[in-house]
Each structure stands twice: as structure tokens, then as C-alpha cells.
Amino acid sequence: MVIRLKTIGLGVVWGSVSAALFAFDPGRVRIFPVCPFHQLTGLWCPGCGTTRALHQLLHGNLTTAFRLNPLAILMLPLVSYLVTRGDASTLKPTWIWVLLGVVVAFGVFRNISAYPFTLLAP
Amino acid sequence: MFTIIGADGKEYGPVSTEQIRQWFAEGRANALTQMKAEGSTEWKPLGSFPEFAASVASGAVPPPTAPVQPRPHVPNYLVPAILSTVCCCLPFGIVAIVFAAQVNAKLQAGDMRSAMEASRRAKTWCWIAVACGLIATLLWLTLLKLHAIGVHRAW
Numbered sequence: 001m002v003i004r005l006k007t008i009g010l011g012v013v014w015g016s017v018s019a020a021l022f023a024f025d026p027g028r029v030r031i032f033p034v035c036p037f038h039q040l041t042g043l044w045c046p047g048c049g050t051t052r053a054l055h056q057l058l059h060g061n062l063t064t065a066f067r068l069n070p071l072a073i074l075m076l077p078l079v080s081y082l083v084t085r086g087d088a089s090t091l092k093p094t095w096i097w098v099l100l101g102v103v104v105a106f107g108v109f110r111n112i113s114a115y116p117f118t119l120l121a122p
Numbered sequence: 123m124f125t126i127i128g129a130d131g132k133e134y135g136p137v138s139t140e141q142i143r144q145w146f147a148e149g150r151a152n153a154l155t156q157m158k159a160e161g162s163t164e165w166k167p168l169g170s171f172p173e174f175a176a177s178v179a180s181g182a183v184p185p186p187t188a189p190v191q192p193r194p195h196v197p198n199y200l201v202p203a204i205l206s207t208v209c210c211c212l213p214f215g216i217v218a219i220v221f222a223a224q225v226n227a228k229l230q231a232g233d234m235r236s237a238m239e240a241s242r243r244a245k246t247w248c249w250i251a252v253a254c255g256l257i258a259t260l261l262w263l264t265l266l267k268l269h270a271i272g273v274h275r276a277w
Contacts, residue, residue, distance in 0.1 A: 036258030037212045047208025072208065079201060088200040089226055089241075096200065096223035100216065103207065 022058045026051040046071060046107040049122025068122045071106045126157040127165075136160050139173050146177050153178045196237045198225035199244040206251035211258070214251035218244050 026032045037045040049069035056065040057073065066073050082088050110120035124142055125135035129150070135157075145151040146168065153169030169178045200222040207215025221244035228237035 033259045039262045045212045089198040093223045093227040
């Protein structure tokens with residue numbers, strides 16, 4: 001019963017967030033939380049552009065979504081897999097280090113203001 | 123003569139008492155294997171037939187099964203750690219991912235206690251990251267309302 005309530009609760013949250021992301025373009029309307037890292041430092045974090053990317057993805061614009069945050073789009077299947085699998089504790093630790101490395105490297109690269117790194121910025 | 127049900131669920135026989143004694147000795151049948159005497163329709167376990175009482179008693183025990191040790195579930199909070207890194211707070215989310223990796227490393231090494239410790243820390247840092255993200259967002263919204271800061275647009 002508790003598990004079912006949790007599932008329903010998560011479903012409702014997921015549904016409303018998706019609906020809001022579909023209805024409003026985060027690039028135009030200021031209703032979504034902003035990136036605190038970017039507010040404080042002015043730098044792009046690895047997640048900057050994700051909500052805009054998801055909005056574009058929900059409208060079927062895969063290319064635009066990919067341009068806003070390629071990492072988030074690539075990670076989407078991985079995160080979905082980990083969520084459905086429900087247990088990430090059997091993963092090889094190496095893979096988690098690789099993941100961390102990729103996220104950090106992406107965060108560094110997208111802040112370099114020279115071509116081709118500028119492509120990574122949202 | 124007996125008809126006996128094999129491990130594959132199929133009926134074998136009729137076969138002789140000797141044959142069944144041999145199968146029993148080889149471990150292919152045990153005291154619980156279902157069989158019926160020729161001419162009878164009643165399935166009974168091998169152990170309940172007087173013909174095999176001696177075999178069963180002589181200690182042709184089935185090999186002991188390896189004790190199964192249930193692996194306790196130690197969550198590593200990897201998904202919340204990733205999400206809090208990209209959505210809430212970069213530095214503390216990364217700390218959470220590091221602890222998530224440690225959970226898996228300790229689990230593989232069989233070090234249960236350290237794994238649980240790392241798991242607890244991963245959870246704590248996820249929450250710290252979420253809290254910092256929320257506080258920063260609220261602070262930003264407040265300052266924005268007060269027109270104290272300009273807008274860096276990044277969602």
C-alpha cells in the first residue's frame with residue numbers, strides 16, 4: 001500500500017512536471033527554478049539547459065534539445081534504465097567514476113569560450 | 123516393480139527395486155521422490171516404502187545445499203546524486219556521486235559496514251545538495267523581486 005501510494009505520488013509529480021515542461025518554454029517564461037550555480041558564478045554547469053532541452057524534446061525537436069544540453073539528452077536513457085532497474089548498487093564502481101569524469105569534463109569544456117567548445121554551451 | 127517420477131517430472135518404469143536402490147545411492151532419487159508400486163495408483167514418497175527404509179536409514183542423505191546468504195540491499199543513491207548534481211547543486215552533488223561509487227566498491231570488496239556508511243553519506247550529501255539548491259533558488263527569487271540583481275538566464 002505504501003509502495004503504491006509512493007508510485008502514484010511519483011507518477012503525479014512526473015506527470016505535472018512533464019505537462020508544465022510541455023506547456024511553457026523555460027527559455028521564455030520564468031516559472032521554472034533556475035540554476036543556482038549559474039546565478040552565483042555566471043558559469044555553465046553540466047546541467048544548464050536541461051529544462052529547455054526537455055521542453056524541446058517534448059515538442060519533438062531532438063536537434064534543438066541536443067544543442068541545449070547534449071549530455072542531458074544522452075544521459076536520459078541511462079537514468080531511465082537506472083530508475084527502472086531500481087538498484088544501481090551492483091554497477092561496477094569504475095562506471096560511476098567514468099560517469100563522474102564525463103560530467104565534470106563536460107562542465108569544464110562548455111565554459112571554454114572558443115570553437116568548438118562553444119557548441120556545448122546552451 | 124515401481125514407476126518413479128524423475129527430476130525432470132517424467133515417469134520412469136516400471137523398474138526394479140534394485141534399480142531404484144541404485145538410483146537412490148547415486149543421488150538421482152531421494153526419500154521424497156514420488157513413486158508408485160506396480161498395480162497401485164497411489165503416488166507416495168520413496169521413503170514411505172518399506173523396501174527402501176534401509177537405504178534411507180543407511181544415510182544416503184542428499185548432499186547439503188550450500189547455505190544461501192541473502193545479500194542485504196545497500197542503496198547507493200546514484201540516481202538522486204546525478205539529479206542533484208545537474209539540477210540543484212554541482213559541488214555537493216559530486217560529493218554524493220563519489221560516495222555512491224564508494225558504496226559499490228565496498229560492496230564488491232564485501233565490506234558491508236563501510237558500504238552502509240558510504241550509503242548513508244551519499245544520502246546525506248544528496249539532501250545537502252537539494253537543500254542548497256532550494257535555498258539558492260529562493261534567495262535568487264527574493265533578490266530578483268527586490269531588483270537587487272540582474273538576470274542571468276539559465277534554466
